[in-house]
Amino acid sequence: DDSKDLAMCRILLAELESHQDAGPFLTPVNPKSVPGYRKIIKKPMDFSTIRDKLTNSQYLNLETFIIDVNLVFDNCEKFNEDNSVIGRAGHTMRRFFQRRWTELL
Ligand SMILES: Cc1ncccc1N[C@H]1CCCS(=O)(=O)C1
Numbered sequence: 001d002d003s004k005d006l007a008m009c010r011i012l013l014a015e016l017e018s019h020q021d022a023g024p025f026l027t028p029v030n031p032k033s034v035p036g037y038r039k040i041i042k043k044p045m046d047f048s049t050i051r052d053k054l055t056n057s058q059y060l061n062l063e064t065f066i067i068d069v070n071l072v073f074d075n076c077e078k079f080n081e082d083n084s085v086i087g088r089a090g091h092t093m094r095r096f097f098q099r100r101w102t103e104l105l
Contacts, residue, residue, distance in 0.1 A: 005062040008104050009054055015100060016069065017047050021089040025072050040079055045071040062101075069097055 016022060028046045031038040050068050059065040076090030 008062055009059060009065045012101055013050060019093060021092045024086045024089055041075045043071055
């Protein structure tokens with residue numbers, strides 16, 4: 001139910017934010033410092049934006065929260081080469097998240 005969902009979102013987000021590979025995803029990508037990003041990525045998302053939405057009760061349930069977290073990783077895969085520092089961090093973080101929410105379910 002909603003209260004358990006909210007507790008899970010809080011735990012999962014704290015673990016994402018504190019993960020050693022979270023760096024590239026902690027703040028919104030600055031389109032001024034990343035050429036092409038604004039054109040290529042239609043729905044930017046990052047962990048600080050997810051934190052704000054969670055704080056402002058903008059997630060209806062675990063599902064809508066998972067959609068935003070996966071958007072972070074889908075954007076990363078779209079823009080970054082798999083064989084790059086940020087690309088690899090995205091794959092690592094997606095695997096970590098996938099495992100943790102299924103463990104906590
Ligand atoms: C996730 C991502 N995809 C594409 C380009 C850049 C990023 N992340 C940036 C976030 C701010 C700091 S940084 O500029 O070093 C990296």
